[in-house]
Amino acid sequence: MSQILSAKPVVQAMKENLQQEVAALKAEGTNPCLGIIRVGARPDDVFYENSVIKNAENMGIIVKTYPLDLDITMEDFTKVMTDVNNDPSVHGILLFRPLPKQLDEEVIKHLISADKDIDCMNPLNLAKVFEGDESGLLPCTPAAVMEMLSFYGFNLSGANVVVMGRSLVVGKPLAMMLLKQNATVTMCHSRTKDMPEISKAADIIVAAMGKAKMIDSKYVTDQTVVIDVGTNDAGDGTYCGDIDYNDVVDKVKAITPVPGGVGSITTTILMKNCVRAAKNK
Numbered sequence: 001m002s003q004i005l006s007a008k009p010v011v012q013a014m015k016e017n018l019q020q021e022v023a024a025l026k027a028e029g030t031n032p033c034l035g036i037i038r039v040g041a042r043p044d045d046v047f048y049e050n051s052v053i054k055n056a057e058n059m060g061i062i063v064k065t066y067p068l069d070l071d072i073t074m075e076d077f078t079k080v081m082t083d084v085n086n087d088p089s090v091h092g093i094l095l096f097r098p099l100p101k102q103l104d105e106e107v108i109k110h111l112i113s114a115d116k117d118i119d120c121m122n123p124l125n126l127a128k129v130f131e132g133d134e135s136g137l138l139p140c141t142p143a144a145v146m147e148m149l150s151f152y153g154f155n156l157s158g159a160n161v162v163v164m165g166r167s168l169v170v171g172k173p174l175a176m177m178l179l180k181q182n183a184t185v186t187m188c189h190s191r192t193k194d195m196p197e198i199s200k201a202a203d204i205i206v207a208a209m210g211k212a213k214m215i216d217s218k219y220v221t222d223q224t225v226v227i228d229v230g231t232n233d234a235g236d237g238t239y240c241g242d243i244d245y246n247d248v249v250d251k252v253k254a255i256t257p258v259p260g261g262v263g264s265i266t267t268t269i270l271m272k273n274c275v276r277a278a279k280n281k
Contacts, residue, residue, distance in 0.1 A: 001250075002249055002250060002251075002252050002253065002254060002255055003152075003253065003254035003255075004249075004254075004255065004256075004257060005148060005152055005227075005254055005255060005256045005257075005261065006256075006257065006260055006261070007148070007256075007260055007261055007262070007263075007264035007265050008260070008264070009151070010147055010148055010151045010152075010265055011264060011265055011268050013151060014147065014265070014268045014272065015058065015059060015268060015271075018059045018268075018271055018272060018275055019059050019060060021275050021279075022059055022060040022061060022275060023060065025275070025278055025279065026060065030278055030281070031062055031089075032060070032061045032062065032091055032092075032274055032275050032278040033061065033062040033063070033064060033089050033090050033091050033092070033274075033278070034052075034056050034061055034062070034063050034064070034090070034091070034092045034093075034094060034118070034270075034271075034274045035063075035064045035065075035066060035084050035087070035090040035092065035093045035094070035116075036049055036052065036053075036063060036064070036065045036066065036094050036096070037066045037068065037080065037081070037084065037093065037094070037095045037096065038065065038066070038067050038068065038096045039068045039069075039070060039072060039077070039096065039099055039100060039103065040068075040069070040070035040100065041067070041070075045096045048096070049065070049096070051267065052094065052267060052270065053065075055267050055268065055271060056271060056274070059271055059275075061271060061274060061275070064089075064090060066080060066084065068080060070100055071100070071102070072100075072102075072103070073102065074102060074103055074104060074107075077103055077108070078111060081093075081108065081111050081112060082111070084116075085111075085112070085113040085116065088281075090116065091116060091274055091277040091278040091281055092116055092118040092270075092273060092274030092277045092278070093112055093113065093116040093117060093118065094118055094119055094270060095108070095112065095119065095121065108121070109121040109122055109123065110122065110123070114136070114137075115277060115280065115281075116277055117137055118137055118270050118273035118274050118277060119139075119140060119270065119273075120137055120138065120139040120140065124136070125137050125138075125139070126139065126168065126173060129142075129173045129176050129177065130172075130173070130176050132176070132180050135280075137273045137276060137277065138173075138177075138269070138273065139169065139170075139173050140266040140269040140270055140273070141169065141170050141174075141208075141229060141262065141263075141266055142170055142173045142174035142177055143177070143269045143272075144262045144263075144265035144266045144268075144269050145174055145206060145227055145229065145262055146174075146177055146178075146181075147265055147269070148227060148256065148261070148262060148265060149204070149227070152254070154204065154225060156178060156181040156182065156183040156204075157181065157182040157183070158182060158183070158184065159183045159184065159203045159204060160183075160184050160186070160201060160202045160203045160204070161178050161183045161184065161185050161186070161202060161203065161204045161205070161206065162185075162186045162187075162188055162198060162199050162201075162202040162204070162205045162206070163175050163178070163185060163186070163187050163188070163205075163206045163208065164188045164189070164195070164199070164205065164206065164207045164208060164209050164215070164242070165188075165189065165206075165207070165208030165209045165210065165229070166187055166189045167208065167210075170208040170229055171187060171189075171208050172187075174206060174208070175187055183204075186198060186202070189209075190209070195219070196218045196219045199215070199219040199220065199224075200219060200220065200221050200224070202224065203223070203224070203225060204224070204225040204226075204227065205219065205220070205224060205225070205226055205227070206227040206229060207226070207227070207228050207229060207230055207241065207242035207243050208229040208230065208242065209230065209242050210230060210232065210242065211230070211232070211242055212230070212232035212233065212234060212235075212240050212241075212242070213232075213234075213240055213241075213242070213243065213244040213245075213247075214242050214243075214244075215228075215242055215243045215244060215248070216243075216244040216247045216248060217244075217247050217248050217251050219248075220248055220251055220252045221251075221252070222251060222252065222253060223252075223253050224252045224253055225252070225253050225254045225255075226243055226248060226252050226254065226255040226256065227256050227261075227262060228241035228242055228243040228245075228255070228256050228257075228258050228261055228262065229241070229242065229262050229263075230242030230243070230258065231258065231263055239258070239259065240258055241256075241258030241261070243255070243258070245257065245258065
């Protein structure tokens with residue numbers, strides 16, 4: 001019987017630790033504060049904002065919101081970002097994306113203070129991951145994968161890990177984080193030859209290709225640990241991962257579900273980054 005790697009106990013343990021850290025910071029006179037910048041009022045953004053606020057408040061983190069008009073100019077947006085950067089009471093900044101076309105994300109990612117950039121937009125934080133520098137804030141999805149593996153006690157030292165996907169958001173930074181834990185990492189992508197054979201030789205596979213149910217039982221053995229990062233439209237009003245869960249679930253050592261897996265940890269990683277930013281201040 002495969003082990004189902006649910007996010008629920010991972011998140012609960014993280015929240016308990018963060019609540020203790022927040023209490024300790026408050027005892028020292030620091031009130032961790034998250035600033036949320038939202039442009040426009042897309043229903044999914046508003047829903048996510050409410051979810052983030054609820055999570056933050058449950059952990060004792062103060063939230064300041066900065067709702068902006070959808071047609072805000074780049075000049076006015078830059079002023080808001082600069083003000084939040086310079087506000088010493090705000091320790092972490094979360095900017096909702098995608099942004100409207102008049103706002104240049106390539107410029108904005110350099111505007112957001114690296115010290116407050118809890119979603120790792122600023123290239124400086126990504127560069128620190130590649131340098132093995134642990135002083136920066138970690139990208140949320142790769143960090144969620146690492147939290148999952150750590151919580152369930154998988155030893156990464158010497159383990160063969162296949163990372164499927166080479167994006168700067170997940171695949172590449174995750175590979176660097178795994179290497180820092182002394183894993184042997186193989187990166188696969190859409191042009192990789194014989195990916196099923198490469199995958200079957202791995203102790204752990206992390207699927208981050210962005211293709212619904214792409215990975216089936218041909219890619220695994222009964223000793224494979226499967227971490228599914230994908231979030232895809234399943235075509236029936238629900239969403240699914242990159243793993244064909246029903247085909248794989250009974251044929252592996254362990255597997256993360258979608259939903260209820262890695263994605264459920266990412267919001268708590270945002271809170272962890274905010275508390276870390278407050279500590280660094």
